[in-house]
Amino acid sequence: MDCTLVYLVAYAGTLACIGAIAYKVRSYIKKPVHVRWELYPVAHDSERAAYGGSYLEDADWWKNRQKPSFIAGMKGLLIELLFLHLTLETNTKLWYRTYPFHLGLYLLIGGILFTCLTAVARIMGIEPGIVLTAMGNIVQVLSVLGFLGLIAGGAGLLHRRLSQPDLKRYSTREHFINLCAFILLGLIGLLTWLGNPSFFVMARDFTVSMITFSFAPMDSFLFSFYITFGFIMAAYVPMTHMGHFFMKYFLYHDIRWADQPTQDNPATQKKIGIVLGFPVSWKASHIQGDGKKTWAEVATTNPTKPKE
Amino acid sequence: MKAPLNLRDVSTVRGNLADIAEEDLIQLPIDMENIPWKPLGEEAKDKYCCLLDDMLVLQIPRPQTPREEEELVNRFLEGMRKLFTPENNWTFLPMLETSMNYCAQCNSCSDACHLFEASGKNEMYRPNFRSEIFRRIYKQYIAGEPFAKWRYGDIGLNWMTVARLGELAYRCNLCRRCAQSCPIGVDNGLIAREIRKLFSQELGINPPELHDNGSMLQLSTGSSTKMNALVVRDNVEFINEDFSESTGYEFTTPWDVEGADILLIHNAGEIMAWPENIAAFSIIFQAAGLSWTLSSDLAAYDSINYGTFYDDVQFARTALLHAQAAKKLGVKKIVLGECGHAHKALTVIADRILPQELNVPRESCFPILRDIVLSGKIRFDQTRNDFPVTLHDPCNVVRLMGINKPQREILRHLCPQFREMTPHGVENYCCGGGSGFAIMSRNNIEAWRNNISGRRKMRQICGAFSECLGPETKKYVCAPCSNCKGQIREIIKHSGLLEKNSLQYGGVVELIVNAMVDVNPGFIKWEEE
Ligand code: SF4
Ligand code: SF4
Numbered sequence: 001m002d003c004t005l006v007y008l009v010a011y012a013g014t015l016a017c018i019g020a021i022a023y024k025v026r027s028y029i030k031k032p033v034h035v036r037w038e039l040y041p042v043a044h045d046s047e048r049a050a051y052g053g054s055y056l057e058d059a060d061w062w063k064n065r066q067k068p069s070f071i072a073g074m075k076g077l078l079i080e081l082l083f084l085h086l087t088l089e090t091n092t093k094l095w096y097r098t099y100p101f102h103l104g105l106y107l108l109i110g111g112i113l114f115t116c117l118t119a120v121a122r123i124m125g126i127e128p129g130i131v132l133t134a135m136g137n138i139v140q141v142l143s144v145l146g147f148l149g150l151i152a153g154g155a156g157l158l159h160r161r162l163s164q165p166d167l168k169r170y171s172t173r174e175h176f177i178n179l180c181a182f183i184l185l186g187l188i189g190l191l192t193w194l195g196n197p198s199f200f201v202m203a204r205d206f207t208v209s210m211i212t213f214s215f216a217p218m219d220s221f222l223f224s225f226y227i228t229f230g231f232i233m234a235a236y237v238p239m240t241h242m243g244h245f246f247m248k249y250f251l252y253h254d255i256r257w258a259d260q261p262t263q264d265n266p267a268t269q270k271k272i273g274i275v276l277g278f279p280v281s282w283k284a285s286h287i288q289g290d291g292k293k294t295w296a297e298v299a300t301t302n303p304t305k306p307k308e
Numbered sequence: 309m310k311a312p313l314n315l316r317d318v319s320t321v322r323g324n325l326a327d328i329a330e331e332d333l334i335q336l337p338i339d340m341e342n343i344p345w346k347p348l349g350e351e352a353k354d355k356y357c358c359l360l361d362d363m364l365v366l367q368i369p370r371p372q373t374p375r376e377e378e379e380l381v382n383r384f385l386e387g388m389r390k391l392f393t394p395e396n397n398w399t400f401l402p403m404l405e406t407s408m409n410y411c412a413q414c415n416s417c418s419d420a421c422h423l424f425e426a427s428g429k430n431e432m433y434r435p436n437f438r439s440e441i442f443r444r445i446y447k448q449y450i451a452g453e454p455f456a457k458w459r460y461g462d463i464g465l466n467w468m469t470v471a472r473l474g475e476l477a478y479r480c481n482l483c484r485r486c487a488q489s490c491p492i493g494v495d496n497g498l499i500a501r502e503i504r505k506l507f508s509q510e511l512g513i514n515p516p517e518l519h520d521n522g523s524m525l526q527l528s529t530g531s532s533t534k535m536n537a538l539v540v541r542d543n544v545e546f547i548n549e550d551f552s553e554s555t556g557y558e559f560t561t562p563w564d565v566e567g568a569d570i571l572l573i574h575n576a577g578e579i580m581a582w583p584e585n586i587a588a589f590s591i592i593f594q595a596a597g598l599s600w601t602l603s604s605d606l607a608a609y610d611s612i613n614y615g616t617f618y619d620d621v622q623f624a625r626t627a628l629l630h631a632q633a634a635k636k637l638g639v640k641k642i643v644l645g646e647c648g649h650a651h652k653a654l655t656v657i658a659d660r661i662l663p664q665e666l667n668v669p670r671e672s673c674f675p676i677l678r679d680i681v682l683s684g685k686i687r688f689d690q691t692r693n694d695f696p697v698t699l700h701d702p703c704n705v706v707r708l709m710g711i712n713k714p715q716r717e718i719l720r721h722l723c724p725q726f727r728e729m730t731p732h733g734v735e736n737y738c739c740g741g742g743s744g745f746a747i748m749s750r751n752n753i754e755a756w757r758n759n760i761s762g763r764r765k766m767r768q769i770c771g772a773f774s775e776c777l778g779p780e781t782k783k784y785v786c787a788p789c790s791n792c793k794g795q796i797r798e799i800i801k802h803s804g805l806l807e808k809n810s811l812q813y814g815g816v817v818e819l820i821v822n823a824m825v826d827v828n829p830g831f832i833k834w835e836e837e
Contacts, residue, residue: 028406032398035660037498039488040710040734052734054710056655059675060641086491091416098414169314169431170413170440174459244410244492251410251493255403259710262659262667269664275398276663280621282396283386284512286524287621289396299624299661304528 003218006228010210013231020238021246028250032278033271042257043076044068054259062263077252081245082106097156104149104186111142115200119207139200144193150186154179178242185229192222199223313431318441318472319464325432325472326361332428334763337770338777341803343755352751357471361432364751365478365515366507368471377467384470387510388450391502399620399661403495404502408446411439411494417486422737422764423479435486435496438476441469442499474513477503481742481761482617483703488734501743504618514618518744522614523622527629531576531610540609543579544586544602551587555821556828561590564637565601571639572600572673573630573654575647575790576610577747582793584831588817589645589673591827596680601637608633611650612790616657617744627658631666641669643676646815648702648789649743652709672705674788677816678714681721687825690724695782697723697819698772700765700796701736702789710734715788715816722823723784729768737764739787741795754798762799769811777809782834785813810834 041052046069048054055065079085084102088095114135121132128136158179161171193199202223209216218224237243244251262268276296280289286303317325330342348358357368371377390396391404415436418424423433431437444463448456463469480500487495508514516522522532529536535543544561552558562568572593578585593600602609607629615623631654634642644651655670680686699719705711712733719726729736739746740762745753773783787793796813805811812834822831 028402031402031405032394033660034402035399036656037400037403037495038656038708038710039484039495040707040712042710045710048710048712051712052706052710053712056672056709056711057675057713059671059679060669061671061675062669080491084491086489087414087416090420090489090491091414094414094416165312166418166431166434167413167415169312170415170436172413172460175413241410241412244412247406247410248492250402251406255406255495256487256493262662262664263669268660272660272663278395278398280396282390282509282621284509286512286519287509295398295624296663298621299628302527302625304524 003224004215006218006224007210007215009228010231013235016235017238020235020243024238024243024247025250028247028254032275033268034255036258037255038259039256042259043252044070044073044257045259046072049076062261065261065264068260073253073257076257077249080252081248094157094160097153097160099153100149101153101157101182104146104151104153106146107142107149108146108189111139111146111203114139114142115203115207118200118204119211122204122208123211136198136200136204139203140193140198143189143199143203147186147190147193150182151190154183154186158183174240178240181233185226185233188222188226188229192220192226195222196220313437315437315441315444315461315463319466319469321468323359324361325359326430328361328427328430328760330759332430333759334426334428334767336763336767337774338766338805338809339803340758340763340766340799340805342759343802345752345755345759348751357467357475359468359472360475360479362752363479363756364475365748365753366474366513367515368474368507368513370471371467380467380470381465383511384506385449387506388445390510391506392446392450397620400498400502403498407439407494407496407499408443408451410492411436411443412492413440414491417490417494417496420485420489422483422485422740423481423761426760426763432476433479435480438473438480438503439494439496439499441473441476442503445469473503474507477501477507478515481703481738481740481745483738483742484707485703485735485737488707501617505620508619509621515744515748517748518614518618519622522612522744522747523619523626526607526610526612526614526626527622530606530608532612532614533576533580533610535576535579535610537604537606537609540576540579541604543583547579547583547587548590551584551591554828555587555591555831557591557595557824557826559587559590559594561586562601564604565599567638568599568601569640570598570600570676571603571608571634571637571642572645573608573611573642573650574602574645575612575650577612577790577794578645578647581797582790582814584818585646585815588815588821588831591821591824592677592680592686592817595686595824595826596683597685598676600643601639603633603637605629605633605636611644611647611654613650613653614744616649616653623653623657624661627654627661628666630654631658631662631668634668635666639668641671643671643673645673646788646790646817648704648791651702651711652704656709672709672711672714674705674711674714674718674816677820678717681718681820688722688820688823689825690722690823692829693723693819693823694725695784696725696727696773696776697784697786698727698729698769699732700729700739700769700785700787700789700792701732701734702787702792703736703738703742705789706736707734715786718816718820719786722819727772729772737768739765739789739792739795740799741791746791746794746798749798757795758799758802762795765796766799773811779808779810782810782812784819784832785811786816786819787813788816806835
């Protein structure tokens, strides 16, 4: 079967996925400095995170503030990402559905990573030894568990969104379409897995072919359908609210946990100088921004005092 | 209970959108009397947009013609566009935009909200209710997402939607407990504040208590209490004399001391409402031998910064005045008295607003008080505080600043019967007066605070004192924040809980002075004065 179109979709999907993530990340980090708006506990305060404390608990805190722990911060984020622990705490019934769904996605992503490694090994001519064989077996297991997670979790979420009136009121067409699409992806994947001798071998050969631009034909229609649909989803997801899977890093590190005082940070001091020069155009009478007056000018104007 | 609201109802329902029946409210184990909800008068209804629940915080002028209706929508959209530009909203744009784009609509935040819970899960109080209305307008009209109407549904944007959104922004205490429970990091409290900002900064519509009689008064006379520097100094002088006599401890309060180590800034409301708090600070600082001063510069004797609740420009103006006063005196640091929002405003938010030359170090009073109490410089008699004490955690100080331990260390040291509320610390519930409500009493706002917003906190307080709720045991709710004290005072007063349950309230410093050996016993009073 000539699968050129499948490959083209795969390339386009990969580029669109990377492009969308890069665009969103870039547009976030390009934004000017914002005010501090932290929320405790802050995970990178390794000594005090357990009870939600901060360096502000010390008198003269600026004299010997403990530096934030990168490891503790990453650990906090990873625990949230891997176990969805806030959902478990606040919405346990939903967690039973959303966790298998997310876990399914993580397992599939893990499977893709292993597949890529074995594909690279194959291109490099490395003989399939015990490690590569084990990797192949792992991919087989990760894939089927991933598909099952997507199907079960997705169906559970769909059911909950339809059956719980309070959740239904906030569920949009997009939610239902997304969930159906993921369930469908899981189903096609599962059928492909069941209907072929080795899902892993197909995935690895496809990856080799993609990397080497050899556009090798595919024997399984289901697999080619799975690939096409999978790459379309990969392009689509970062463009929607599901982009939270990568934006969470910023939501946590740059907003929720951003407790670094300005006095320690010359870069922030410089950025504050820039934003204070931004023009203001808010129209209320106590501001009278005309699009020319700067923040510094507006903030140093007392609207209750006669103009000098 | 009526059928729950749908999002689209904001644009279609005529008259009130919601009402909360008494039987829907959560039950309390004490005899708390609800304040009857009075229907708004015809005059108010003619003049203002009264479309939510017979409570009127914002007082949006009611459009009288279709043209005015359209104008309200257009002005709102104009303001909303500005909210999403870096020039006009560099302060909060990343938080706002991410809160618009990444909510999963999972409603995991709902149960975190004390208003949602206390109101018997009334849909209007679901943290995501107002956010999702705002979000859908954003996606359709501001971000212009493809097929937004079809993908997310059209809530209908008309003058009623706008008016209700404005009012809905004031059915939130900005406590950010919902944000803390959101797995993604979406902040419904922030969204409420941004809507408040839009109305204030673009349409010039804001609650008079926060703006005309709040931040504007502070900028003109120096304090939202209307006290100018002369009056404040006179009043503090009077407090010095009065409390020196009653405590038997001779003390003074220094003013405008150049080169002092500390500039202490009180919430000036304390001077009028809780003079014992002002006296207690002066007594403790003097007894500890600190080098400190108050400032009589414009706004520098009142730490309030109501811009925190509704307006970034007013916020910045006030923060600058506070910092300038410290700079002028050449103090080493600013210490904030027992006022939660002032803590957060000047220590944290202003940190990226003040230019570097004005970035004088700023800190909370609690660490320094803890150090004094534990240092042994002052002698204490803990038996004077031998009554049940529980601690309310002001959201601004604890959840939003992480200042959790110092006040507890003081209470554990000085109060043998100290007990925690459940939950406490960063998971505390708002007192119900947060984000400016504690100073508002009109158009059913006092009923709202008493019946709904303060209810969850009262249930916590009752829980902490469950074994001794009766009048025979004196009990003290330590609420170290002017705003929280104002809210708790009103509830205690309205239901006579001091007489019925011997429930008293106050700050941390009062407990410290109450236990000081060098002070006459009985600093804390158990009867109404
Ligand atoms: S704000 Fe967070 S917790 Fe609430 S509905 Fe949105 S994603 Fe869920
Ligand atoms: S900020 Fe507080 S009051 Fe406002 S919606 Fe969230 S939990 Fe409720």
